[in-house]
Amino acid sequence: MSWQGWATMAVIVVAMGLFASEKLRIDLVALLVLAALVILGIVSPVEALSGFSNEATVTVAAMFALSLGIERSGVLEPLTRLLMRIRRPWLLTLALMLVIAPLGAFIKNIALVATFVPLALRVCQRTQTSPARVLMPMAYAAQMGGVCTLIGTSSNLLADSLAQEHGMAAFGVFEFTRMGVVLAVVGIVYLVLVGRWLLPRQLNAEMPEQEDIGKYVTELEVTGHSSLVGSSIADARLGERFGVYPLELLRGEKRMWSPRSQKIAAGDVLLVRGDWEKIEDFRHGAGLRNAPDSRYAQNADHLRVMVELMVAPASPMEGRRLEETGLRWRYGAVALAIHRRGQLLRDKLSDVSLAVGDVLLVLVSEDAMSSLRNDEAFIVLSEREEAHRTPHKAWYAVAIMSAVVVSSALHWLTIPIAAICGAAAMALAGCFGRKDVYEGIDWKIIILLGAILPLGLAIEHSGLSRTLVHMGFGVVGEHGPLAGLLMVYLLTALLTELMGHNPTVVLMVGIAVSVAHAMNVDPRPFVVAVAFAAATSFATPVGYPTNTMVYYAGGYRFTDFMKVGIPLILIFCALSMWLIPQFWPFHPPQ
Structure with missing residues (x-):
């Protein structure tokens, strides 16, 4: 293997480590990979930029806009109202999967799960059932539905685009549907009959984490008439009296070195942790006030509601401090407290950098609730019904989405052109606001696709794919194409x-095609195997965004995904080894 092959391998290994560690954003990792390939001379500047004009990148961006139109127009509201009537958790789980799987074939998975998570949590609270019994199957169903069509997930579109670059015919919009439906039905049956016994069985139904939900960290300012003035934290015995636990004593911008023995004075700020109800009792009983709230009280709307917001996966708010989120100037919202899964925060609220899964307790104007619910940076976990939208917008959105699917399925238009026309039509029809489309597109995914696609060219140009294929044959031996497909x-x-x-x-399509050519069989079944295996990631909370979302909202442990997901992956693998050669033969008739 040439030095370019070794260099490409080194870039891949480093990139895999960075992707897995989540130390850097995925789009930044992809840009670093792109820069390394250009600097090393493995791809030319023109090839390096080709990913941003690739059909898959353009189509995914347009599909984000279409999905946003479906979500914002209120198409899903009748379904959510119907599901709210279900009282039994197992029936809710089944109903959610049967609704989400078909919708996932056409609507962005993250948008679907974000829409139905609050509903599932409300039903779980009402029936005193752990959300962990419901949310993971819901996330899995979204993935099962996404793989049923070519436009259901970005990885399908990416696999199709890369396959065409290798000289293969394009996949049809519904070419994956036959196999996808079989897998989805089997997967739902498994989750209802077997998976439910592998899920956590704790009965605490509070949100979002079972064992210490509501352990919020907040700032409380000591007023002049507070009963705490002149006493120390140790003397006040806050834990015994109120169930609230002090973390820090702040005086101005200074942290007191010995907070438990320091005498409390008017104007001091206590950083405390506890259930919000107990914090409120403590605030009223001790004569304190919410420090963030008092700072903006003069601008507050009298009609305000308390809202729990979770920082969504791929949120642009990740890494930002509260004052940088724009919650105050966009929604007139005041962040009162913050909860982070598995960590005890000891910083002032204004100094905390947000992470995915953080739950904010926010005081927000009632008038701003509709806009806040449409903000894809957050997931609203409050018990509050959404405002009804204009019905005719929903019909416009459904008609436009149907036209996109039909026109691309019948080959009247190519998928990218149909998706772009559909996005423009939804904008003209008012299915989303003029600025909403730019906020609704997940630009991290677009940058990731554009920057990572040239890696496939590097794998081919450097000879790395041939080397990896030869290594694979050392494992597979002479066991035929089915063994290669399994590998x-x-x-x-x-x-x-x-x-x-x-x-x-991106990494596997070129390798899959090379394996097929080395075995003198059609590469199409191998590309299908890559598409299906990549789009059904069940074993970890980081393999797919919907898994990450319910991981925080359901209070799961990492091993919960392994217990439920690994058997499901093995079932899908076995079914795929049987179905793929049936639908896409290794030696198709000429």
């Missing part, structure tokens, strides 16, 4: 759990 599927599934589905597709 491709399992390797794709493993890499997806480590580094995500889109980078894995």
